[in-house]
Amino acid sequence: MSIILALVIAKSGFYLMQQYLETILPRVNELTLNPITFGCAALITLIFALFFAKLSTRMINYHALNSTLQSSGKGSGLQVSKKTRQVLIASQVALATVLVFANFGLLKGAVKSINAPIGFVTENISTLTLNFSSTDFPSHAESVQIMAEIMEKLSALPQVESIAQGSSPLSGFYVRALINIDNNERSTPYSKGVDHRYFSLIEQQVLQGDNFTNVGRRDGANVIIVNQTFAKQLKANGDVLGMQLSTGSPDPLKIIGIVKDITIASDSYTGFDNTFLSSGVPRVYLPNGLGGRSFMLKLKSGQSVSRQQLGKLLAEVDTRYSVFSFNSANDLLTKSLFTEITTAVTTAALAFITFFLAGIGLYGILSYSTQMRRLELGTRMAVGAKRLDLILLIIKDNVKPIIAGVLFSLVILLSVYFFFSVELSTYITLQLAPLFVATLLLISTLSLLACYLPLRRFINSPAISNLQGSE
Numbered sequence: 163m164s165i166i167l168a169l170v171i172a173k174s175g176f177y178l179m180q181q182y183l184e185t186i187l188p189r190v191n192e193l194t195l196n197p198i199t200f201g202c203a204a205l206i207t208l209i210f211a212l213f214f215a216k217l218s219t220r221m222i223n224y225h226a227l228n229s230t231l232q233s234s235g236k237g238s239g240l241q242v243s244k245k246t247r248q249v250l251i252a253s254q255v256a257l258a259t260v261l262v263f264a265n266f267g268l269l270k271g272a273v274k275s276i277n278a279p280i281g282f283v284t285e286n287i288s289t290l291t292l293n294f295s296s297t298d299f300p301s302h303a304e305s306v307q308i309m310a311e312i313m314e315k316l317s318a319l320p321q322v323e324s325i326a327q328g329s330s331p332l333s334g335f336y337v338r339a340l341i342n343i344d345n346n347e348r349s350t351p352y353s354k355g356v357d358h359r360y361f362s363l364i365e366q367q368v369l370q371g372d373n374f375t376n377v378g379r380r381d382g383a384n385v386i387i388v389n390q391t392f393a394k395q396l397k398a399n400g401d402v403l404g405m406q407l408s409t410g411s412p413d414p415l416k417i418i419g420i421v422k423d424i425t426i427a428s429d430s431y432t433g434f435d436n437t438f439l440s441s442g443v444p445r446v447y448l449p450n451g452l453g454g455r456s457f458m459l460k461l462k463s464g465q466s467v468s469r470q471q472l473g474k475l476l477a478e479v480d481t482r483y484s485v486f487s488f489n490s491a492n493d494l495l496t497k498s499l500f501t502e503i504t505t506a507v508t509t510a511a512l513a514f515i516t517f518f519l520a521g522i523g524l525y526g527i528l529s530y531s532t533q534m535r536r537l538e539l540g541t542r543m544a545v546g547a548k549r550l551d552l553i554l555l556i557i558k559d560n561v562k563p564i565i566a567g568v569l570f571s572l573v574i575l576l577s578v579y580f581f582f583s584v585e586l587s588t589y590i591t592l593q594l595a596p597l598f599v600a601t602l603l604l605i606s607t608l609s610l611l612a613c614y615l616p617l618r619r620f621i622n623s624p625a626i627s628n629l630q631g632s633e
Contacts, residue, residue, distance in 0.1 A: 165203050169195060186500055248563040250527050255567025255605060258520030260574050263601040265513035267594055272506035276499055281424035282331060282364040284491035286323075286463060289330040290316075290472065292455040293486035300482075305453035311479050316457065319475075321465035326359040329456040331366075331424055332494040335445065340415075341408040342396060351392050352443060355450030361421060363460050371403050371419030379449040387419040391442030421447070427499045455483075458491075517608065524612035528560060532616040539620050540628030549621045556613050564609045568602060 176193040183190055292312075300308065309327070317325050335352035342349070358374040361367075369390065378385060386407065393400040406414040423442050461467065469488050476483045496503070532539075539552060579586055620628055 165200075165207050168203055169200065172199075186497065244531075247527055247531055248560075248566075251524065251560060251563040252567040252570060254520055254523045254527070255564050255609060256570040256574065258516055258608075259568060259571035259601060259605050261516040262513050262520075262604065263571075263575070263594075263598055265509040265516065266597050266601060269506055269509040269513065270594075270597060272502045272509065275427055275502040276506065278425055280426065280495070281422055282366045284332070284364075284495050286461045286465075287330070287364065287491040288459045288461065288467070288488060289333060289491060289494065290457045290459060290488050291329070291486045292457075292476065293484045294455070294482055295484060296482040298482070302453055306451075308480050308483070309453055309455070312476065312483070313457070315475050315479060316459065319467060319471075321461050321467050322459055323462045324359065324363055324460045326363040326458045326460075327357040327452070327454055327456070328355060328360050328450050328458065330458055330491055330494060331364065331426065332491060332498055333456075338409070338446065340446070341410075343406045343408055343414055349392070349395065349444065351388075351395075352445045354445070354447055355454070356447050357450055360447075360458070363458055366424060367422040369420045369422055371417070373419060374447075374449045379452060383449060384413045384415050385418045385449065386415040387421055387447040388417055389421050389442075389445040390423045392444035392446060393417075393420050395444050415448070427502055455486075517604065520605075521608050521612065524609060525615060528556075528612045529616035531560075532556065532620065536620060536628050539617075540625050543621070543625035543628065552621050553614060553617060556617050557610065560609070560613055564606070568605070 173195055176195075179187065179190050179193065313325055313327065316322055331354070335354045337350050338353035340349050340351065341347070356374070357379060358376055361373060368387075371387070374385065374387070375383075388396070388402065390400065393402045396402045396405060400420070402417050402420070405417045407417065408414045424445070426443075459467065469485055472485050472488060476485065542552060542555075
């Protein structure tokens with residue numbers, strides 16, 4: 163039954179991955195169940211069954227059991243010692259605490275990244291990239307004229323609110339090497355070519371200075387706009403307006419503006435000196451050419467444009483151009499957050515499974531322990547013990563191994579942090595203390611339920627029933 167259930171879950175997982183991750187994970191459509199899969203599942207199940215069967219038989223005190231049977235007692239209370247049961251409870255609690263806390267920590271980090279402000283808007287924005295399918299390449303002047311006509315027709319669409327020439331921030335940046343002329347220091351910020359409508363369309367705030375102009379783009383002005391992080395990297399106070407940066411060409415680039423930082427989940431920046439920057443990613447923006455084939459369309463609320471409609475529009479201007487890609491910025495954002503979303507879903511599922519399995523394990527152990535004390539419980543009820551007295555008795559007897567399990571989990575977590583402090587420094591911080599407390603509350607609640615639920619059927623029955631049916 164466990165093999166069948168496991169294979170059903172695996173097949174369901176394959177189906178979900180093929181439905182939603184086909185464009186992200188290569189060869190995901192090849193995932194399937196086959197004889198090798200089934201054979202491995204059967205082999206693993208057999209190994210676990212034999213291992214735990216052997217482990218269970220080693221827990222039985224056969225000498226004590228034999229003596230009890232010879233004295234005409236059933237002796238079921240002697241099969242597994244109290245010490246063994248307490249060790250099992252402590253290990254269950256420790257393992258569950260460690261796994262649930264680790265998954266909650268990863269889940270919190272993933273959710274924080276997903277919900278973090280990105281510094282620009284994606285709602286109602288789509289990105290359009292054109293394809294050129296001819297060997298008859300137009301001249302630069304002809305390309306500029308064609309793109310201007312395409313933009314005019316796109317702007318005339320009733321669904322379109324505004325348009326910018328250039329790609330979305332989510333489409334990526336490229337690295338550009340720059341030299342500060344004042345001190346000859348080198349930098350390698352992320353770079354993107356944009357037009358004069360780019361920042362207003364995505365609502366990325368210009369904090370200081372000026373924006374690009376269409377005239378400057380046409381004339382190839384040697385100007386540049388930097389973000390806050392790069393401004394502070396160039397000068398501690400961030401006052402870099404007018405500063406000149408060299409690209410190696412005779413004419414340097416002059417900084418004319420500073421824009422607010424943006425945050426993209428896929429950012430992983432290493433500076434020129436190979437140091438990783440976690441506080442922010444340095445970016446620069448240059449005026450792009452008028453002949454670029456990438457656009458951003460801001461649509462009116464509730465409106466949409468089809469790929470076919472765009473293809474027809476392009477054919478009216480020049481049949482050599484067609485739609486290469488047309489994507490919603492929200493879809494691109496979701497794709498960029500793929501790792502975080504996958505981490506959140508996976509860790510949440512693993513935390514739930516761990517919690518569920520720990521509950522089953524604790525319930526099994528405590529149910530066995532309570533069954534062994536049925537005669538004792540019946541006797542206490544017969545002499546006047548109240549329900550609350552019996553509940554507190556069971557909790558008191560099991561609270562020591564539960565606390566021991568929690569302390570052991572702390573030892574495990576501290577040991578892991580001690581040996582891998584460098585790798586885990588960005589994950590384990592004091593901000594996780596409330597999360598650990600929440601984990602302890604969940605495990606404690608689970609343990610209390612595991613103590614109470616097996617006891618219910620005894621305390622809800624008459625004392626004589628427990629005494630007559632005692633083993």
